[in-house]
Amino acid sequence: MNSSHPAVHPVDVPPTDVPVVPRVRMKDWQGMPGTLGGLSLRIGQFCFAVAAFSIMLSIEDFSTVTAFCYLVAATVLQCLWSLSLAVIDGYALLVKRSLRNSLVVSLFVVGDGVTATLTFAAACASAGITVLIGNDLRECAQNHCSKYETATAMAFLSWFMVSPSFFLTFWMLATR
């Protein structure tokens, strides 16, 4: 047995009843689609957008300023988007379904990106005009400065709640 010793070693027969270990997968962070945090963010976005829309509509002559009309349009779009996503999140939570389909997540990222950009742009334009009327021209006596400010603040808050949704969904898409 000394002349040649092929590398023969006793090996264990591989057991066949070992459970398959699942691949390590990223945890669902609160705020991602299909989580309770995600649903809360959507409801917050929707409520702030509705508030901005209602306050702006309550001003009689808002339609004389293009930027305020644009704010109304942007908040309507934000309301529709956030409400739809809130319904989807609620459904996913109810039936305990994961929203990790690549196509669905891409759609969420694009939608969030577009609505966030539009809402932020509208809020910034309205803020610029509110500051112009209030600070630069000092014409708050003839205008509803406080209402403009409140509507703008609500639009900013709505955008502020879309941003985490967008970034978490984008992160989900990148690490899926």
Add this chain to the structure above:
Amino acid sequence: MNSSHPAVHPVDVPPTDVPVVPRVRMKDWQGMPGTLGGLSLRIGQFCFAVAAFSIMLSIEDFSTVTAFCYLVAATVLQCLWSLSLAVIDGYALLVKRSLRNSLVVSLFVVGDGVTATLTFAAACASAGITVLIGNDLRECAQNHCSKYETATAMAFLSWFMVSPSFFLTFWMLATR
């Protein structure tokens, strides 16, 4: 040998001189930090921000409108940031060094996010006021509407070139 047959099989001695296969790593996409595309984006951002800044400064009474002062401040910050990053990208290209350090990439993401948000906000506020003066009040005769429009457009273009930098760096951070 029939009574008990332990599972003994001949196995190959594992070879020791096999080269270590490197882990599959994401390709450097053009536009990411440390690439020629990234450097081009930085130069573009810088040029458009300088253009917006110069045009706005060439208007005598721009400082009477808060939003225009804010545009000047935002474009200065954008210039400084884009120039710094262009220098870093140029250096990384010259010495063929990869900019994949986690801390550095996080810093780039935060900086790009902040400057992009500020530039976009300033551009939107200026656009809102430009539309107010030009379309709603029709007072272009007393104002430099075309200069306001050009400065605003340049700021939007600068933001438009920061966005890919931001998203590609964010993607790099998420998939590092």
